[in-house]
Amino acid sequence: MIIKTQDMNVEQRTGEREGTLTTLLENSQMHNKSSLFAKITLKPGRKTPYHKHEGDCEVYYIVSGHAQVNDNGSLKDVKAGDIIFTDNGESHSLENIGDTDLEFIALILKL
């Protein structure tokens, strides 16, 4: 099955997380192995809130832009091609510290 980018469901987000969330595949299509598989954009200066994963793990793949991640309490810069892996019991947030939109793929796998 092909899903063209223009046919995907896009959620416009406002506030701290200003940007978009594009669902790449529904959880049911992923045989309920995941609870999120999405492309997320964040406007410059915006961020995902710091939160802890319990009962799952999350992967971010940076597609484009420049971000700072809070990786379980440790701050690091990330760019296109980098992976952020937040395992069960760990926490993270991601902030767009560049001048352009930050785009990343987010996948939450249930454990």
Next chain:
Amino acid sequence: MIIKTQDMNVEQRTGEREGTLTTLLENSQMHNKSSLFAKITLKPGRKTPYHKHEGDCEVYYIVSGHAQVNDNGSLKDVKAGDIIFTDNGESHSLENIGDTDLEFIALILKL
């Protein structure tokens, strides 16, 4: 955990699949829920061989380039942002029909 792109394991591939396979996360890091999580590049004119998935499903996310997919017998063009989902029992191949490298993320989920 952050994994910088320059620290990832890159396999150079030759022949029909000429390009690279960069492992994004090892299967053990993915709690063995996946059997592949990689960024794959294909040189112009190169392709992944047509193959059937049994006992798992595979997602391709096109990062950049222009490709033709054989989606279970049906030929379709795909570009950046598109998803190809090959479910258990289905088959696919992907050919770079553009002038630049094709880059995509591949994820195989075990069922």
